[in-house]
Amino acid sequence: GENVEQHPSTLSVQEGDSAVIKCTYSDSASNYFPWYKQELGKRPQLIIDIRSNVGEKKDQRIAVTLNKTAKHFSLHITETQPEDSAVYFCAASLWRGGGADGLTFGKGTHLIIQP
Amino acid sequence: DGGITQSPKYLFRKEGQNVTLSCEQNLNHDAMYWYRQDPGQGLRLIYYSQIVNDFQKGDIAEGYSVSREKKESFPLTVTSAQKNPTAFYLCASSIGAGVQFFGPGTRLTVL
Numbered sequence: 676g677e678n679v680e681q682h683p684s685t686l687s688v689q690e691g692d693s694a695v696i697k698c699t700y701s702d703s704a705s706n707y708f709p710w711y712k713q714e715l716g717k718r719p720q721l722i723i724d725i726r727s728n729v730g731e732k733k734d735q736r737i738a739v740t741l742n743k744t745a746k747h748f749s750l751h752i753t754e755t756q757p758e759d760s761a762v763y764f765c766a767a768s769l770w771r772g773g774g775a776d777g778l779t780f781g782k783g784t785h786l787i788i789q790p
Numbered sequence: 791d792g793g794i795t796q797s798p799k800y801l802f803r804k805e806g807q808n809v810t811l812s813c814e815q816n817l818n819h820d821a822m823y824w825y826r827q828d829p830g831q832g833l834r835l836i837y838y839s840q841i842v843n844d845f846q847k848g849d850i851a852e853g854y855s856v857s858r859e860k861k862e863s864f865p866l867t868v869t870s871a872q873k874n875p876t877a878f879y880l881c882a883s884s885i886g887a888g889v890q891f892f893g894p895g896t897r898l899t900v901l
């Protein structure tokens with residue numbers, strides 16, 4: 676089955692700086708890669724996703740890049756703000772068109788924005 | 791994701807008891823999922839269902855059971871066979887294309 680590794684487990688950056696979180700996956704058939712943000716005690720919220728036919732996707736201060744050859748994808752947050760502090764999870768799955776398997780998650784990155 | 795509800799928010803269970811966690815969605819989503827989250831860990835897939843009356847085991851299905859009799863409902867039963875059931879349980883649903891939205895979760899504690 677799929678295995679997703681996520682690094683680092685904790686990331687502390689100064690407010691206004693950029694943050695990068697990296698994930699690798701094992702199953703070359705996986706074709707859907709979402710990122711979720713989870714605040715303490717709350718549900719995970721989808722912040723951005725990318726499919727295997729695209730190399731990069733941006734949404735304001737957030738971007739995701741995908742390298743299918745290396746089986747590696749990354750989350751980039753620019754101009755970090757205090758409200759970006761949370762735990763971020765990457766995930767991978769196979770979507771066949773008729774339905775999707777469940778997501779395989781990384782273990783999470785605790786992002787701390789220092790004022 | 792406001793259309794996905796889970797109940798109860800907190801649940802306490804004595805050892806040896808079965809308990810059922812509710813998950814309902816009014817989003818007309820076809821697929822529904824159950825995940826377990828332990829402190830400091832990522833989410834792990836328990837069961838999922840892509841259509842009514844059909845479901846598949848995820849990575850950690852042992853000690854759990856599900857049913858999918860209606861499109862909007864996907865209850866999870868934690869049986870006494872689950873050795874370490876204390877965790878945060880999250881239900882999700884998807885209309886397709888893989889995008890999943892989560893419910894607010896149920897925190898289960900075994901006393």
